[in-house]
Amino acid sequence: MSQDVPIKQNKPFGAIERRIAMRYLRAKKSQGGVGLIAAISFTCIMLAIAAMIIIMSIMNGFRDDMIRLTVGSEGHMYVASSSPQPTPESMKEMEQRLAEVPGVDEAFQFNQSYTGVQANGQFSLAQVIGIRPENLKEYDLISDSVTQGSLETFGLGAGSDQTIAIGARLAAGLGLRAGDKLMVFSPRTRTTVTGPQPIKKVYTIGAVFEVGLLVTDQTYIYMDYNEATLLFDGGKLSGEIQLRLDNPDMIDVLKKPVGNAAQEPVFITTWKDRNATTATALRTEQIAMRFIFMIVVIIAAFPVLASMIMLVKNKSKDIAILRTIGASRAGVLRIFFMSGAMIGILGTLAGLIFGILFCLNIGAVQAAIEFVTGTELFPEDVYQLSGGIPAKIVWTEVFGVAFWGFLISAAATFFPALSASKVDPVEGLRYE
Incomplete structure (x- = not known):
């Protein structure tokens, strides 16, 4: 059978490819610690997405409260x-x-x-x-x-x-x-x-x-x-x-x-004219914080890139065997792409859940942190608002954050997966 003829029962993104991708993510420590790095990558993406949602929600809540109270009293x-x-x-x-x-x-x-x-x-x-x-x-x-x-x-x-x-x-x-x-x-x-x-x-x-x-x-x-x-x-x-x-x-x-x-x-x-300084400062902070956390998500994707590079390096023999028994280049690319994408998708979903729950319970979180640290997190004389830290979840922004997190993790995964698909089976098995 030709090396480039795919196995008939192996459908694109089918059960066989998904099973192999999951198996590679659970690689043992003796195989380069890919599983540990994958867990670290998952944690980094989760925290980056959650932080992005929490900060943007607090900024939105602060801005809305300032406008509502200012406009309401003037x-x-x-x-x-x-x-x-x-x-x-x-x-x-x-x-x-x-x-x-x-x-x-x-x-x-x-x-x-x-x-x-x-x-x-x-x-x-x-x-x-x-x-x-x-x-x-x-x-x-x-x-x-x-x-x-x-x-x-x-x-x-x-x-x-x-x-x-x-x-x-x-x-x-x-x-x-x-x-x-x-x-x-x-x-x-x-x-x-x-x-x-x-x-x-x-x-x-x-x-x-x-x-x-x-x-x-x-x-x-x-x-x-x-x-x-x-x-x-x-x-x-x-x-x-x-x-x-x-x-x-x-x-x-x-x-x-x-x-x-x-x-x-x-x-x-x-x-707006009478509160120009406040309105401009709030808008500038929103733009700056979004830009900063977009960079944070990009940085969080580097462990994904590192884990995929290590996975491809450690699995060169397996790639050669897959190609020898009929797996196509596209099939190998999909397997490794799914391995990295799973980290990004699961990390993004976990970050969304954590960030949303954090915002929905912002009052309890604030009280707990203040109790442990003994400091006031949201001084009224500094922020000009009473009633605790405000938070407003804007769902369009949440979906935008989820898309950005998946996009960055997928981009970090694609190039190592492309490299895996180009592994020559002859070279991979030369010394085996």
Whole structure:
């Protein structure tokens, strides 16, 4: 029988080829330790794939939480009139025109001021946001995160009984609870017989909220829009309108329609502009980490390459015998390709399972590591988020990681398998 005529019952990737491939992977230690290297290769690929999934899921979770909390506590788009003295009528008309733009959920006037607050002998800095009660209640992130009091009384009351809403960390830092009094300072002053005196007013805390974003919980105070206008600007309108969109990702598309609807020169900024540093850093980290872990997977494939080279070298006699009894070059290539591919496939599957389970139980894993090491893995003051390490599994990325892991391991396997198929049976048996 010719050496290049395949055995009839040996189908491509059939039972015989698979059995031989599995047998070669279980080579004994006396045969070069191929089995041990194969186990090491499997472990390397598994850990590389799992690490890739875990890191990308944590990055996705961190980015989503930052955007959700930031967008939830702020507007999506901001329109500021260029007029130095906008009138209530002109601002009301612009507000109505912007609210009618397709894709805009609501538009309302607001103002934002940085100032100092004082209570119980403690002083702190805060951002006071003037907003109408009905608009604040539309902020699901705020209204659903009230831990003390209620937004139902927001903006009601006269004098020091007028209610405001305050972040939980700011309240805790000043030793305040719902119903307590808080003094808010204005940058304006009034002239008295003793000289200029800062304008300040006492308010009642009607609601305490905790959204999980450090800057919001630690600095934000919501106050009735008209009251904030009087306190900080002496009744002069800020000329700013905040827009909430149906889809926050449509900000770039809606810039032109919003500008046209304003019917006057305006300055338009978005939530991305106000958080440009954070958004850019998160995106850069995502790209960098994906690139790094792609390289890690490539490095993890080198043990597969080494094990296959050793396997081909140690099995040159077996290859010669297979060729002599009728195995084709393609058959030999498939056998050794399957040997290496099994390592890649099994390592990738194990890495997927381990990585997904790790992400699904990230809270328990974090608690266990913190308990053993005695250190906090996710400091709230550093990462600006509370609630532990976030993780979001994006299944398209998981499948991409699986494909990349298999592709690299298959590439590392193919060339040694091709070399095996070219072994001359005469040379392989010359000295046997």
